[in-house]
Amino acid sequence: MDKIFPDILVSWPYHIDYPLWRQQIHDNRSLFAKVIIVFTNMNVPRDYRGWVREAMKDDNVSFVESDPVESEEDWRDIAVNTGLRKSKADWVWFTEQDFFWKEGFWEKVEKEMGSFEVVSVCIEGRMHPCCIFAKRAVIEKTRKDFSVTTDRLDHFGKFQEDVDVLSSPRFWLPDDLYCHLGGLSQNIFLMKDPRAPLYYPAEFKKYCEDCLKVTVPMHRDFERMFRDYAGV
Numbered sequence: 001m002d003k004i005f006p007d008i009l010v011s012w013p014y015h016i017d018y019p020l021w022r023q024q025i026h027d028n029r030s031l032f033a034k035v036i037i038v039f040t041n042m043n044v045p046r047d048y049r050g051w052v053r054e055a056m057k058d059d060n061v062s063f064v065e066s067d068p069v070e071s072e073e074d075w076r077d078i079a080v081n082t083g084l085r086k087s088k089a090d091w092v093w094f095t096e097q098d099f100f101w102k103e104g105f106w107e108k109v110e111k112e113m114g115s116f117e118v119v120s121v122c123i124e125g126r127m128h129p130c131c132i133f134a135k136r137a138v139i140e141k142t143r144k145d146f147s148v149t150t151d152r153l154d155h156f157g158k159f160q161e162d163v164d165v166l167s168s169p170r171f172w173l174p175d176d177l178y179c180h181l182g183g184l185s186q187n188i189f190l191m192k193d194p195r196a197p198l199y200y201p202a203e204f205k206k207y208c209e210d211c212l213k214v215t216v217p218m219h220r221d222f223e224r225m226f227r228d229y230a231g232v
Helices: 019-027 049-055 075-084 105-113 157-166 184-190 201-213 220-228
Strands: 007-013 035-040 062-064 092-097 099-101 118-123 126-135 170-172 179-182
Touching: 007 075, 007 220, 019 099, 035 075, 049 062, 049 075, 075 105, 105 118, 126 179, 126 184, 184 201, 201 220
Parallel strands: 007 035, 007 092, 035 062, 118 170
Antiparallel strands: 092 126, 099 179, 118 126
16 A cells, blocks of 8 residues: 555644644654644634744644634634645544654554544544544545534534444544543643643643653743643
8 A cells, every 4th residue: 555644634723832742743744745734713812823833834834724713603613624625635634732642553544544434533432533534535525514513512523423424434543552631722721820720630740741841942931831830
């Protein structure tokens, strides 16, 4: 089988940076076709877009502004569809900045891509958007609706329904091949308040410590917050 180079598609809030994820991409840029970052406005009064663009200037990243979101629309659905219009590869990797792969991950992904049309993680029965590899041919047959259904489905739930209806061959990745830090974006947003309850505080402290070891540029605001939380 010829080597597959998927496009990465990830949503990126204006007000947050993810240095550890940027390091992961910087160190492994040759694995991917396009890296598509879709900036999303979450109505928080901080904007690091310009800084992120500069920090990743050597990583050949396609930065895209999400289409405007109307009141009845879902921000994630709009962002994903905005990014998909920029993607041309035969496979798309939908992922999040709280997803980190381990040794053996890529060998397994590439092997299963030869037999399946969707390769993803499974969290509580859900095809979780932290890591979904999907063939473009499959994506184009779905509704391309990545929105939440209130009280029933989370983001990418309708996409999973469509994949099931299509009977597309699907493979669940073993959970020992990756690390997914749930609640990371919310933790980064909240950590400036010492009274705020954070998700999995011990794991998040380790994340802060690891961020302080990166060699890619890091904004002083986040370096200060990571140092304060890690206690270093």
